[in-house]
Amino acid sequence: MNKPTVESVVALALNEDIGTGDVSASLLKDEKVAAQIIVRESAIICGIEYAQNAFLSLDKNIQIEWQLNDGDRMDKNQILCMISGTSRAIISAERVALNFLQTLSAVATKTRYLVDKIAHTNAQLLDTRKTIPGLRLAQKYAVKCGGGVNHRMGLYDAVMLKENHIIAAGSIGCAIKSAMQKYPNLPLIVEVENLTQLQQVLPLDGVERVLCDNFSIVDLAQAVRLSNGKLPLEASGNIDENTILAVAKTGVDYISTGSITKNIQAIDLSLRFN
Structure with a gap:
């Protein structure tokens, strides 16, 4: 991937979503928490770098442990990654990170489905x-x-x-x-x-x-x-x-x-x- 392109696209998405500030996240105590992203249906995963960039753009100290790589298949209810970091940054980055993962995984999944049909x-x-x-x-x-x-x-x-x-x-x-x-x-x-x-x-x-x-x-x-x-x-x-x-x-x-x-x-x- 072209890293500057990933960063610029993610920055645009974050700015679009957060604007002048995440007012809902500001209500939280900004303490360290642990979270998980869970896959709710079988899919070919894609968009890890975009999601990671979304979280780290808001807090460079967030730790993310991905369980697989782009292009790998995950089954329903598997854990895609484990996240630890400040609550406000994780909440503010959540939707943008998931938007990239959901959209790009959808493309990869549909592509694999058709590729398998003509393999x-x-x-x-x-x-x-x-x-x-x-x-x-x-x-x-x-x-x-x-x-x-x-x-x-x-x-x-x-x-x-x-x-x-x-x-x-x-x-x-x-x-x-x-x-x-x-x-x-x-x-x-x-x-x-x-x-x-x-x-x-x-x-x-x-x-x-x-x-x-x-x-x-x-x-x-x-x-x-x-x-x-x-x-x-x-x-x-x-x-x-x-x-x-x-x-x-x-x-x-x-x-x-x-x-x-x-x-x-x-x-x-x-x-x-x-």
Whole structure:
């Protein structure tokens, strides 16, 4: 993880929550206490560094004993960590710490669930840019903890030619030529919407991967036959837990879905004083 990024994201979250001061925590005697974070449902844990930073930002002397690492599975009612420190700091950091753990563990858990579904195929699961604003790096880290693979991080580290880029350029060929001339050292991914467009891309040089958007299972299988290994194929568009295995069985190399970062349900965790 990029430590300054973790610290800045946590600082923003703490400032958002505490503002001018935690008035409820101020009612407590600021004495040393012991606490635990308990996992209330089976999950792949992620977000430990974010949670730890939340507590230590308010009291650098807080001691936290984590029982596992990011990417490990925990069962229902297991203790995730034991905490000792001043009561006010622990209470004030609690919600921010749990928010990170619950959200990132949700991403990792859903990712692992889908990865396991296609584990016996050759397809790899990719994330997308459909992330919570401000948590792009955190969520993509969680995807990796769940066994998935990161797609491009943003609009700056790969050229991805989609429908509107191609329309604006005039044709697939013109769009690819322009991309190769201006950004010869960046990966080039081309999105196609049908088999005809795929056939236009396959003979062209410089393309790293073709994204088959909203293809039917039949068309995906045909796309794999047409490509015949010339270019890696990525399937995308309305893919969920009910369809992902059928998509993987067509022989595509990658499957990308925004559901692992945006259609998530927070993992149930709780912090309790001993």
